[in-house]
Amino acid sequence: MHTFKQPECNSCGSRVSTCLIELSTNQVEEIAQQKHSQLFTRNSYVFAEGQYPRGIYCIHKGHVKISKMGADGREHIISFAGTGNIVGYGTLLAAEKYNVSCVAVQDSSICLIPSEIFFRNVRENPAMALHVMHDISLELRATNQRIVELTHKPIRERVAEALLIIKEAFGLDADGMTLRSPLTREEIASIVGTAPESVIRTLSEFKSENLIATNGRTIQLVNMRALVHIANIRD
């Protein structure tokens, strides 16, 4: 978690995949000078529930989970973000303490862009403001979607969906079926919103139905079509 050779904003993929694409070369240069870059090892906190935000976090390389403690003391994973994503502007814009935590699930290189310069750009650049609004609105949509899925789908459907979520977030190996995921069964349970045992049981079911194959922590999606069907996705 110490500082190291800072990534270059100009050649960074995040510049073109986020609201930062709306900025001029000069404005990007200014950010490049003010940003702080860090390496986060697996399971280390980028920010934690209850802290005050100091800026937005731009993921140069790696993956993080956005999670939140439940009343029962169990973690719930709300979403993932990876290389080329920005996290944390919601809380900054709400002018509140974080109500979620952000934790690296892989060793990740992440840059902090201080609040002040972010707000200045938002104020002075309507295109950037609209881009930010657009992104937050998409997040809100996804979260609304998630509410009804978690509330109204049985575990089997939610586990199937979790596998697809993991696939979206982390991708597949060259074989086109092995999940590139560092997640434990317990973390998968935190996506599904259930106990690890229930996840494991459901995965065993899928295995015996030849929908997936497992090898230790590794999971292969053997019959993706069937999984999509089980997940019962509409939108």
Add this chain to the structure above:
Amino acid sequence: MHTFKQPECNSCGSRVSTCLIELSTNQVEEIAQQKHSQLFTRNSYVFAEGQYPRGIYCIHKGHVKISKMGADGREHIISFAGTGNIVGYGTLLAAEKYNVSCVAVQDSSICLIPSEIFFRNVRENPAMALHVMHDISLELRATNQRIVELTHKPIRERVAEALLIIKEAFGLDADGMTLRSPLTREEIASIVGTAPESVIRTLSEFKSENLIATNGRTIQLVNMRALVHIANIRD
């Protein structure tokens, strides 16, 4: 649902309780000329899942629910909005179809402010843009909070919390305990994310513990302190 005498924007409470407070008198006047006002009776749709947005909706008087169909065909109520609130900017900004519905739960008078003028003001007025971002971010926070509550709290806690949510949204009668709510038990179930029977059972429990009193659809919060405790709220 027919047009009627349009509310006056200048004397409207929504002007000062929403992002519209950032606008000049002239800009408000322009909105006043372009808005469309309607009366919506209980259970009529302001907008529905799958439709394309045509603007933002400003609630002049009344209450609406924001809800979404679950995969099991059961409605889930995500939130409420009432007099002085604006709904629907999320979807407009995301440039997508609505993924939620907005339905009047009381007879309500609601004004549609067309997209074009809303976007123009957001683009030209950074204070308004920031206000909108702030509001959406707060919504996102609330939704995240809701996810873990629905996923990790038992029904008893969720029903207690639903009563408090209803109190926040609709308020109390002069006696300081009777909920001013038009909601059926089934709608309460749609907040809690469960079957109506489970809600009724839990309410009966509360009743026998002297935490609430009921009379038909009407509910009185007799021991609010205890309900807050049961709801197990943290933030």
Add this chain to the structure above:
DNA sequence: CTGCGAGCCTGACATTTGTCAGTATGCTAC
């Protein structure tokens, strides 16, 4: 290579919640 610990997995069981069937009550339209 060997021992140890984290994390994966399974089975038995308790609890919670959903479902179904049926009755009671209260509101609305006539």
Add this chain to the structure above:
DNA sequence: GTAGCATACTGACAAATGTCAGGCTCGCAG
């Protein structure tokens, strides 16, 4: 006022899920 319908309520039961206890396996440190 009253008939009829929607909604509130209750009990019995079935199903889904959580909990607990224990065994297994993999990967790593020594």
